[in-house]
Amino acid sequence: MDIAAWLLSLGLQQYEPAFRENDIEADTLPQLTADDLVALGVISIGHRRKLLAAIDALRARSDTAAISTTRSMAAVPGPAPPPAEAERRQLTVMFVDVVGSTALAGRLDPEDMREVIGTYHRCVAETVGRYGGFVAKYMGDGVLVYFGWPQADEADPERAVRAALATLEKVGQAAPAGERLVARIGIASGLAVVGDLLGAGAAQEQTVIGETPNLAARLQSLADPGSAVIDAQTRRRIGGLFECHELGEFRLKGLSGAVYAWEVLGEAMVESRFAAMHGASLPPLVGRDDELELLLRRWQQAKDGEGQVVLISGDPGIGKSRLIAALEERVAGEAHLRLKYFCSPHHLDSALQPIIARWQNDAGFVRSESADARLDKLEALLLPLGATPPLALSPERKKEQTFGALNRILDERARRSPVLILFEDAHWADPSSLELLDRLIMRLASLPVMVIISFRPEFHA
Ligand SMILES: Nc1ncnc2c1ncn2[C@@H]1O[C@H](COP(=O)(O)OP(=O)(O)O)[C@@H](O)[C@H]1O
Ligand SMILES: [Mg+2]
CATH class of the missing domain: 3.40.50.300 (P-loop containing nucleotide triphosphate hydrolases)
Known part of the structure; x- marks a missing residue:
């Protein structure tokens, strides 16, 4: 997509240099917020509204495209073709895992263990669902959840963190009598390839592709049992809404460069959402x-x-x-x-x-x-x-x-x-x-x- 042409079509070509100098590209455009526009120098409220409406329309279009792909794929019998509309977009990804499930599996018989995992999966799905999370995949006792699909929203990172805190609290209830079940969670925000989500068969095996889901999984492994760890982008986007403890800088397998991580301590007592953000x-x-x-x-x-x-x-x-x-x-x-x-x-x-x-x-x-x-x-x-x-x-x-x-x-x-x-x-x-x-x-x-x-x-x- 040509940003200059898009701006021209809106009669707002004067902002083209600002968009270019700030590296706004087709994949980041749908994520722009009112704040970003102010920072880009779009001071006129009329222009800002016009841009936000056009950005919404872009998002709506890409969602329709993604959904129509699912439909057409469902109609095709046999192995599904690779998704035609695989696209990079902004997502908040959450990875939930159970601590010590191998030891638990050793104590329970396989049938009971399957039931425990089933109950736990339902508990996670139900809890994240309440915060708008979408369960993308179960991987053994891990659960991969997307926030921002099918509809991206500024508050996705906030919702993910709320869902994580609720999940940590709820998971204990899925434990069989006399046992404890403790989860740990990693959350990362960034680009992910959504086409993967829509794949079937072999394509679905690749769900954990791209840095963001990978990062969420790695952060999960850093978390203490019963806690949630988030990446720098999630940290930035939740503003002051939650109290966090900085864990420092890490080098994680499969990821280039250093990664900063924070543990979420809980909801902050904030003066106002506006001030917090x-x-x-x-x-x-x-x-x-x-x-x-x-x-x-x-x-x-x-x-x-x-x-x-x-x-x-x-x-x-x-x-x-x-x-x-x-x-x-x-x-x-x-x-x-x-x-x-x-x-x-x-x-x-x-x-x-x-x-x-x-x-x-x-x-x-x-x-x-x-x-x-x-x-x-x-x-x-x-x-x-x-x-x-x-x-x-x-x-x-x-x-x-x-x-x-x-x-x-x-x-x-x-x-x-x-x-x-x-x-x-x-x-x-x-x-x-x-x-x-x-x-x-x-x-x-x-x-x-x-x-x-x-x-x-x-x-x-
Ligand atoms: N008149 C203005 N001058 C400067 N910045 C503004 C103005 N109006 C809104 N903004 C900025 O636009 C963003 C959205 O405004 P906000 O007051 O949060 O909207 P609302 O409370 O109506 O949802 C904020 O970052 C705010 O600082
Ligand atoms: Mg307000």
């Missing part, structure tokens, strides 16, 4: 003067005691979080309390998750501390604010009590300084959080509080 330094805000002025005017009204609600709706990547970050920068020097809540696609059904995450953060929870230690921290934080310890109540009463306490805490805080509440990505909010938000909005009028809620257009506030 962007770090501290943001590129300067481009445009948005009117929107920012409007927010500042509303903030002034809120500070004067007239509570305000501002809804920011827009497609992903349009700049909702960036605008909110700009407001935060502008008010940073003022005395106020800022409360940030963010919803995540991974906690759709978890009641009050954004609010709970906020409290955990404020209380200063750290990984691997006991429940008692956490309770102490929470009490130290909440009791001075007038909250009472939980009682044995019905769920409905408990909710009322929780809502009541949260309201009182907010009133108390708003008496001391104006409060800026940022509630991001409400399209992913759980029902209880939305109810809490509704109630807050109802009683906002006379409080020095501004609530900003961001969401995608498909969500109806």
Whole structure:
């Protein structure tokens, strides 16, 4: 594919030098994100949207091509022809293996062992499936999983890491009575040849071809039992969403050059997804003067005691979080309390998750501390604010009590300084959080509080 011609067809040929100088080629083009486009100098939002739409169309086309190959191959009896559409594309590959299965096989009879492996395979398939993983192949007790097939997504590495943590936890349940089953996992992101996936017979034997699947398998062998190890690209693309421990530099069989590896310790307690993915330094805000002025005017009204609600709706990547970050920068020097809540696609059904995450953060929870230690921290934080310890109540009463306490805490805080509440990505909010938000909005009028809620257009506030 000719990138210059593609840009020309979109009327955006002015970006051709930037694409060329940054080595954007046909295989990397479908993976470009809104961030990449900003980095390439595509500052105009209109141009960015146009490019993203065209990139989506490219992806859709290559998916259709891949799927139609499967169909035509299924119709051909006998040995399948090599896939016509074998293509290099961006994938996150996960390799799961069981530790000590040879020893286990020595203790169990073959029939029982087969059953254990079957249960374990189903457990892995079910768990990774929940995070959008595609089981490409079972290899003995190893399982090869692809994230980003048939549809690549910016969040593939994040989903793979979440799936790995869930799998490590779940695999133990597949163990027969009196035995332990422990997995270890390697994850790598990069190019892979997807045609292999679609092959049958001999072609399928070659599934583990290309550096990325190979790297995932090798990283798996570095992992301690019960842990997951990831490569540099996966590490970069998960930003600050997970806590990782750097394992250092390795030379691995069959791979050229040194490889850096990290062990995933668990989900990080992050301020916001936006901050986790962007770090501290943001590129300067481009445009948005009117929107920012409007927010500042509303903030002034809120500070004067007239509570305000501002809804920011827009497609992903349009700049909702960036605008909110700009407001935060502008008010940073003022005395106020800022409360940030963010919803995540991974906690759709978890009641009050954004609010709970906020409290955990404020209380200063750290990984691997006991429940008692956490309770102490929470009490130290909440009791001075007038909250009472939980009682044995019905769920409905408990909710009322929780809502009541949260309201009182907010009133108390708003008496001391104006409060800026940022509630991001409400399209992913759980029902209880939305109810809490509704109630807050109802009683906002006379409080020095501004609530900003961001969401995608498909969500109806
Ligand atoms: N006005 C802008 N100026 C500079 N960068 C922007 C602007 N709007 C968006 N961006 C960048 O584009 C990317 C996507 O924006 P983001 O705020 O995360 O979108 P949303 O929250 O609507 O999904 C981010 O990297 C952001 O920094
Ligand atoms: Mg956002």
